[in-house]
Structure formats: C-alpha cells, structure tokens
Amino acid sequence: APASRMSSANFPLDPEGHTYHVGVKMGRVANRILTVGDPERAHRIAKSLDSKDFVFTSKRGFTTITGAYKGVPVSIVAIGMGTPMADMMVREIRATVEGPIQLIRFGSCGGIGTRSQVGLIAVAKDGAASVTRNNDFFAPMYAGNAPDESLSPYVISEACPADKEISEALVDALRKRIGDDSVITGMNATADSFYSSQGRLDPGFNDYNQDLIEAIRKRHPNCETLEMESFTLLHLARCASFVSKENSIRAAACAMIFADRKANDFIAPETVERLENDAGLAVLDALVACPF
Ligand code: URA
Helix, strand or coil: CHHHCCCCCCCCECCCCCECCCCCCCCCCCCEEEEECCHHHHHHHHCCCCEEEEEEECCCCCEEEEEEECCEEEEEEECCCCHHHHHHHHHHHHHHCCCCEEEEEEEEEEECCCCCCCCCEEECCCCEEEEEECHHHHHHHHHCCCCCCCCCCEEECCCECCCHHHHHHHHHHHHHHHCHHHEEECEEEEECCCCHHHCCCCCCCCCCCCCHHHHHHHHCCCEEEEECCHHHHHHHHHHHHCCCCCCCEEEEEEEEEEEECCCCEECCHHHHHHHHHHHHHHHHHHHCCCCC
16 A cells, blocks of 8 residues: 555665655645646746645656645646656655545657647647667767668657546536637657657757657547657556555646647747636546536
C-alpha cells in the first residue's frame, strides 16, 4: 500500500515522509489533480478555488496547491516541462494519495494537424503516442562516421488511450466555457525534445528530422498536437491501473495551441492569459465532473 512505502534508495523520502522531487507527504494532495506546466498558470487557476489549504513549491521546481472546487477536494500541480518531470509527479503523487486518482493535464502544445490553429484548445481524446530520438541511429557520428541509416532517427510509438469519460467531460466543459469553435479533439504526440523530436530545424545540429512531422502524421493521421508530457501521464495511468483497482489512475489531457507549425505562427501573451482564465475554469469543472 502507498501509505506504508518506506524511504530507501529505491524511493527516497525525507524524515517526515516528503517525496524527493515534488516534496509532498501523505494527505497533502487530493485524489483529483489538475496538472499544468507553468507555475503562474497554476496560481492563476487556483484563484477560482473555494479555498487553498496547502501551497508548496519544491526545490526541484514543482508547485502543489491543494484546496476545493465546488466543495470537492482538488490539487493543482505545476511540473515545468518534459517527460521526466511528468514521471516524477505521477509516481510521487501515486505514492502519497490513497485510493483511485483522476488526473487532467492542461498544458500548451504546437499544432500539426489540419484542424489546429493558434489559440484553440486540443483535447487528446484519441490518446497520445511518444516520439523519441533513436540514439543508436546517431551513434556512428561519435566516431566521425555517417549515422546508421538502417535505423530510423526517431521512434514513433503506438497511441496510449486517454480515459474516455474524463475526456468527454473535458470536451463538454471546454465547449461550455469557451465555445464549440475553440475546441478540437484528436491525438497528441509527446516528444522528448521541444526541438529535434518536434521536427524543429536547428542549423546547429545534425538532427535528421526534416521529414518527422510528416512521418508522425502518416503513422497517426488524427494527431493534431505535439508537446512533451501527455503520453507519459496517460501511459503511467494505464500502468498504475494494471496494478490494482485501488491503485488506479484515470487520466485525460488537453493543451492550448501556442504554435501553429504549418503557418509558422506563435501565440500572443494576452491570448494565453484569456485562455488560461476561461479554459482553466473548464478544466476544473471537468475535474470534479466524474464520480470515482
Ligand atoms: N509546447 C511544445 O512542446 N511545443 C510547442 O510547439 C509549443 C508548446
């Protein structure tokens, strides 16, 4: 049981039982969690909570705010960026929350699909795949040789599904708060870099990624967005749920489209603030919508 987890090299805890990176102990985090990247976004959304009972920023850059929304206990956790941060958050929160968890991500992303435009919100209703740099493709370069063309420079995974009921609640709540035309659904691809594995061309590096966005779209035609966290959340939710019902995590993800990779357009700061305010309420609505 998570409550009896002991500190060890395998799962370090401080003497009071706080986890190593997120810095939370049993009872600090609610079983409904909204996770974002930007800590300022977490604080902005937290203004809509009925109360704030616990606020903590860890030395490793995680901010946790626990309170209630419409009378229901919720936590908002800002994790910064990337799959390692997402991994630490899910595991440390799983270890310090008793019973089933519901998790929603409200992040930002780039749009690569036909329906993506800057300022829209994309719900990863069809799940997320991972896109990782295949390091062995590059390995011959260490000795000054051409890369191993028998390998692909990037690995595009199968899609991991999102929780259906929570994803539907998320779409409904977003449509109510920001309007039908501002919400799209599809798949997400989660990359291990903002640059190379999202198909950004960088003259300073040999990345072999000119065809990557096209390859992602070919493998997953419903893939609308690229970011750096959603797959990890959905994937770990499935792995936790496979342990036991009591240990289960149900997860869904949405993201504001900051970059239009086809039109080469980037969002204005005032649009972000408006979206965070309006869509922030919608994600809280969705977080308390589904019974356990
Ligand atoms: N976040 C990402 O990971 N990629 C983008 O293009 C925009 C936001």
